[in-house]
Amino acid sequence: MSAAGSTVLIPGGIHARVRERIEAEFDAVSIAAADAALMTPEARAKISGIACATVITSDFIDAFPNLSIIASFGVGYDAVDAKHAATRGIMVTNTPDVLSDEVADTTVGLLLNTLREFPKAEAYLRAGRWVAEGSYPLTSLTLRGRTVGIFGLGRIGLAIARRLEAFGLPINYHTRTKRNDVDYPWHDNLAGLASVVDTLIVVVPGGAATEKAVNADILAALGPKGVLISVGRGSTIDEPALIAALADHKIAAAGLDVFADEPNVPQALMELPNVSLLPHVASASVSTRNAMADLVVDNLAAWLDGRPAITAVPECAGLDRKPA
Ligand code: DGY
Numbered sequence: 001m002s003a004a005g006s007t008v009l010i011p012g013g014i015h016a017r018v019r020e021r022i023e024a025e026f027d028a029v030s031i032a033a034a035d036a037a038l039m040t041p042e043a044r045a046k047i048s049g050i051a052c053a054t055v056i057t058s059d060f061i062d063a064f065p066n067l068s069i070i071a072s073f074g075v076g077y078d079a080v081d082a083k084h085a086a087t088r089g090i091m092v093t094n095t096p097d098v099l100s101d102e103v104a105d106t107t108v109g110l111l112l113n114t115l116r117e118f119p120k121a122e123a124y125l126r127a128g129r130w131v132a133e134g135s136y137p138l139t140s141l142t143l144r145g146r147t148v149g150i151f152g153l154g155r156i157g158l159a160i161a162r163r164l165e166a167f168g169l170p171i172n173y174h175t176r177t178k179r180n181d182v183d184y185p186w187h188d189n190l191a192g193l194a195s196v197v198d199t200l201i202v203v204v205p206g207g208a209a210t211e212k213a214v215n216a217d218i219l220a221a222l223g224p225k226g227v228l229i230s231v232g233r234g235s236t237i238d239e240p241a242l243i244a245a246l247a248d249h250k251i252a253a254a255g256l257d258v259f260a261d262e263p264n265v266p267q268a269l270m271e272l273p274n275v276s277l278l279p280h281v282a283s284a285s286v287s288t289r290n291a292m293a294d295l296v297v298d299n300l301a302a303w304l305d306g307r308p309a310i311t312a313v314p315e316c317a318g319l320d321r322k323p324a
Helices: 016-025 041-045 058-062 082-087 100-116 118-126 129-133 155-166 190-196 216-222 239-247 267-271 286-304
Strands: 007-011 027-031 047-052 069-072 091-093 148-151 171-174 199-202 227-230 253-256 275-277
Touching (some): 016 027, 058 082, 069 286, 091 286, 100 199, 100 227, 100 275, 148 155, 155 171, 171 190, 190 216, 216 239, 239 253, 239 267
Parallel strands (some): 007 027, 007 047, 047 069, 148 199, 199 227, 227 253, 253 275
């Protein structure tokens, strides 16, 4: 089967460019959600590819007897049961690299917003308070003199590290395995990293291995001058522990782009003065999201055409294209 004759399913919402290209390049089928009951068994048997930005469970995967590839939108693919797909010989792809610089830029912006309170200072100006009350108060926090710890030194983590190195800051990191291509001090556990830095940037993927990894103990190790920045997945932070640490000044401040139950952000977090919050926008520019959309469709086209996937997730890296 060639890509052109393949039927690709879009369950739930997805970037408009993914939908447009799939409709132009394949036989496209859309359903409102990743619920197999929304299709007849005959319709499911025609599906060879799925393009998704939603949860894809093992049961959903198993409902498609001729499924060959799941192309997931986003670098994080914790919502897709890739291990299960791999056991069935089904390719899973994500969208790495094309967003690394955008996410790293946003992370630096969020860090500065958190320390120097730029969103609050702008709101102060817009409310006429500069005229009425005089200068915005000096910020108690600054980037100057900080020591950065990066939890997750993958492609995005490294792009963040390189930027903050250029800001003149020392970098430490924790990953499961030490990298041989960087000179930054490595810590074999997160608590060890948190105890030697005052600025902890969390950029690890979601999933069982990182679930609530940043807990009350890690925040205590970060200490009262500590600042937490989170741009990976909300699931990696114990949010109630973070709220308590911020309220009790066990850490100084936090900047968050991701949350445990998006788009719902705990009211207690929103009421805290020492947090800067963004609605999961780290990669959300038109150009970067278009590049991610193209990578989703290019992966489908390659695999369904009998060529290797462009960006297979590690669980599926060894899979060969099944004969059509
Ligand atoms: C990603 O790519 O995983 C970002 O979080 C956007 O979804």
